[in-house]
Amino acid sequence: MGKYSLFNLIRHGLSYHRDWSKTWRNPEPQPSYDVVLIGGGGHGLATAYYLAKEQGITNIAVLEKGWIGGGNTGRNTEIVRSNYLWDEAARIYEFSLNLWNDLSQQLNFNLMYSAKGVLSLGHTLQDMRDISRRVNANRLNGIDSELLNADQVKKMVPSINVSLDSRYPVLGASLQRRGGTARHDAVVWGFARAADALGVDVIQDCKVTGIKVQKGKVTGVDTTKGFIKSAKVGVITAGNSSVMAKMAGFRLPIESHPLQAWVSEPIKPVLDTVVMSNTVHAYISQTARGELLAGAGIDPYTGYAQRGSFSVVEGAVAAILGLFPIFSRVRLNRQWAGTVDTSPDACPIVGLTPIQGLYFNCGWGTGGYKATPGSGWVFAHTIANDKPHRLNQPFSLERFTTGHLIDEHGAAGVAH
Amino acid sequence: MLLIPCPWCGPREENEFTYGGEADIVRPVEPDSLTDSEWANYLFMRKNPRGLHHEQWVHTFGCRQWFNVQRDTVTYQITATDNLR
Numbered sequence: 189m190g191k192y193s194l195f196n197l198i199r200h201g202l203s204y205h206r207d208w209s210k211t212w213r214n215p216e217p218q219p220s221y222d223v224v225l226i227g228g229g230g231h232g233l234a235t236a237y238y239l240a241k242e243q244g245i246t247n248i249a250v251l252e253k254g255w256i257g258g259g260n261t262g263r264n265t266e267i268v269r270s271n272y273l274w275d276e277a278a279r280i281y282e283f284s285l286n287l288w289n290d291l292s293q294q295l296n297f298n299l300m301y302s303a304k305g306v307l308s309l310g311h312t313l314q315d316m317r318d319i320s321r322r323v324n325a326n327r328l329n330g331i332d333s334e335l336l337n338a339d340q341v342k343k344m345v346p347s348i349n350v351s352l353d354s355r356y357p358v359l360g361a362s363l364q365r366r367g368g369t370a371r372h373d374a375v376v377w378g379f380a381r382a383a384d385a386l387g388v389d390v391i392q393d394c395k396v397t398g399i400k401v402q403k404g405k406v407t408g409v410d411t412t413k414g415f416i417k418s419a420k421v422g423v424i425t426a427g428n429s430s431v432m433a434k435m436a437g438f439r440l441p442i443e444s445h446p447l448q449a450w451v452s453e454p455i456k457p458v459l460d461t462v463v464m465s466n467t468v469h470a471y472i473s474q475t476a477r478g479e480l481l482a483g484a485g486i487d488p489y490t491g492y493a494q495r496g497s498f499s500v501v502e503g504a505v506a507a508i509l510g511l512f513p514i515f516s517r518v519r520l521n522r523q524w525a526g527t528v529d530t531s532p533d534a535c536p537i538v539g540l541t542p543i544q545g546l547y548f549n550c551g552w553g554t555g556g557y558k559a560t561p562g563s564g565w566v567f568a569h570t571i572a573n574d575k576p577h578r579l580n581q582p583f584s585l586e587r588f589t590t591g592h593l594i595d596e597h598g599a600a601g602v603a604h
Numbered sequence: 605m606l607l608i609p610c611p612w613c614g615p616r617e618e619n620e621f622t623y624g625g626e627a628d629i630v631r632p633v634e635p636d637s638l639t640d641s642e643w644a645n646y647l648f649m650r651k652n653p654r655g656l657h658h659e660q661w662v663h664t665f666g667c668r669q670w671f672n673v674q675r676d677t678v679t680y681q682i683t684a685t686d687n688l689r
Contacts, residue, residue, distance in 0.1 A: 443625070489659070492677050532647075588644045
């Protein structure tokens with residue numbers, strides 16, 4: 189694999205860019221591995237990368253049923269932030285946000301991480317009380333967070349309508365300046381390429397059809413490309429986590445919902461930050477290509493179809509147009525949905541399972557993208573040491589039995 | 605958008621309804637004798653199947669009746685309803 193550098197760009201330019209090596213190998217599976225990871229999304233590939241880089245385990249397969257970048261990682265709205273309410277959640281998201289800083293350099297792949305700021309609007313007095321509580325909690329945890337009034341919001345985003353006569357009057361907002369966006373496709377490609385370079389087999393078009401368990405221990409997985417033996421199996425399959433758990437014989441507190449997003453036609457730069465609102469369940473930013481990228485909350489019913497109901501799009505678009513009347517004549521180009529794994533407390537489940545050697549990383553629901561590097565880091569630690577890292581210790585499956593839930597519905601809200 | 609056949613009002617658009625989650629979860633008869641893991645099972649664990657799902661809906665902006673629906677979570681096709689009477 190050639191390093192991406194200015195020197196190599198010029199060198200390959202001399203041969204008309206015909207000799208670049210493939211971004212990653214596309215191997216067939218070996219009969220056995222030290223660790224098999226099910227799910228080649230951002231979290232799965234990050235896990236493989238950190239297992240190889242930080243834990244020294246390189247005999248790994250990542251099994252992806254489709255293609256790299258075809259799942260939720262390529263379907264979210266790219267938002268990165270860490271302004272969560274509770275200590276446990278704040279710690280893991282903040283750890284992740286810090287990893288984003290030099291991730292492009294680490295992976296030698298331009299992730300286009302841009303700390304353009306994330307505004308979270310408040311429209312009612314109760315919104316503002318919740319927002320100031322969250323801002324204060326963030327600051328106590330050392331996370332940058334500011335409380336803005338409507339004038340300050342208007343100054344930062346001149347195109348927004350803060351009139352008190354509007355459908356959703358803007359009373360203020362919280363602002364995390366270090367939050368922003370990173371290009372989602374680049375994140376999976378970058379992790380896949382970097383993991384591959386460390387010797388990880390990234391196997392596409394390989395669907396897992398069964399998880400083999402003997403005497404309470406995992407022994408391997410059945411796939412469409414045959415049986416693969418492994419004493420350690422990590423499952424990072426987001427919306428399909430319940431299906432995987434059923435194969436291993438237990439249930440999860442997870443429900444899979446469609447989550448929709450869309451982009452407009454490209455327009456000139458008009459919005460240089462991320463604007464989200466829990467109350468109207470919408471969020472919007474502008475991509476480097478100029479498209480307005482927006483999304484809604486989950487569709488109410490469970491579904492695995494990667495499509496949702498138009499009424500959800502319509503509701504979120506109507507709310508966004510209330511905030512940004514300037515966008516009323518912009519046309520939408522594409523619309524899509526991912527399948528998100530929502531948990532009862534809007535927090536992930538990362539850790540051990542009732543089966544020895546089987547680890548689950550799921551339940552990130554609507555907000556897992558921002559946590560991609562941190563999630564991979566702690567999950568790699570968990571798999572390598574057979575015990576959770578201190579950051580994911582609170583996010584065990586047992587918390588639903590002990591009652592130690594971490595209610596992040598407010599901070600998780602929207603913005604994915 | 606789903607077109608949901610309300611057993612009382614006939615087919616209506618999805619936004620008239622509210623989703624009620626998995627159907628047939630039986631409320632514990634003797635809650636005092638339940639262990640923590642039985643509580644976890646009842647409160648949080650869900651089948652969440654990829655395929656046929658038995659679920660509850662209520663016709664909020666219609667007859668306001670609860671009913672059960674059998675729906676495929678991949679095709680979204682509704683194959684049966686039960687008016688719970």
